[in-house]
């Protein structure tokens with residue numbers, strides 16, 4: 001039997017993974033072949049060196065990252081899934097609720113910041129327009145809004161109101 | 173009795189997230205170590221291992237227990253590692269054209285400061301560390317497919333059929349890969365082999 005035929009089985013032999021029949025065949029060859037015997041010894045040494053390397057331990061952040069990435073996965077579900085409560089959705093909803101409560105319970109800051117002032121200045125032209133509109137003469141010619149104490153009932157019918165207000169406007 | 177990997181994976185498929193956590197705890201260390209030996213950088217190994225778990229999770233709905241779970245797991249890991257090694261080699265070649273070569277401290281090496289505290293017999297420690305460095309470098313020098321074969325064969329409890337499926341080759345091609353890898357290691361580690369023989 002040739003060394004060439006044996007060589008691919010040497011790693012398995014060293015590792016103790018050959019079938020009994022193959023192992024016996026190998027041992028028969030080794031007893032007659034110094035070259036293969038030497039190779040077996042050296043492969044055994046190599047296998048021993050590989051055992052010397054220490055294992056490393058994954059970092060503490062590793063599990064956290066895996067869990068975060070898995071949690072960030074979109075949930076692929078059919079339309080019917082909308083009707084079954086999912087723990088993921090419940091969790092997200094409770095987080096949202098907590099955040100809302102927290103924002104609502106924060107003490108409000110009464111002092112104006114520069115940003116607030118800028119916002120007010122921006123709103124000023126609108127407020128000025130309101131003044132113009134409320135002083136606008138034509139508006140006073142329109143029927144006055146109904147005063148509840150004048151009408152007695154709460155019927156919002158527009159024609160009725162108009163008739164009642166016509167008399168009022170003339171006295172003014 | 174502990175549930176088998178396949179059972180855990182079927183439970184994940186059925187929507188049980190806790191079973192995924194059990195698979196994570198079972199395989200985090202072997203996967204990170206395999207990838208660390210493949211890509212030689214700890215941080216990258218952890219990134220790739222995260223990617224492996226994510227892909228397992230994504231594939232849960234289509235999971236069919238046709239092969240061993242570990243075969244599937246390490247096949248994903250091996251493909252990611254081989255791609256990463258090939259990409260990095262390409263990058264390194266580009267960098268080496270215009271940058272001076274610097275020797276970085278190896279990831280697995282301990283900081284010099286800690287050595288004296290942890291190892292009272294510093295001389296013996298230095299000898300052992302030099303040995304380990306030599307072994308690491310010999311593994312690093314193997315072509316990546318041979319390296320994967322050696323690591324899967326040596327450190328994972330996988331049989332030849334499993335490893336051949338992971339590497340997508342025949343069993344006889346795998347045996348040939350292992351033989352060539354051991355031949356290279358034997359030559360690279362000749363100084364240690366000679367000492368071991370005495």
Ligand SMILES: [Zn+2]
Nearest residue numbers: 003033035036
């Ligand atoms: Zn022989």
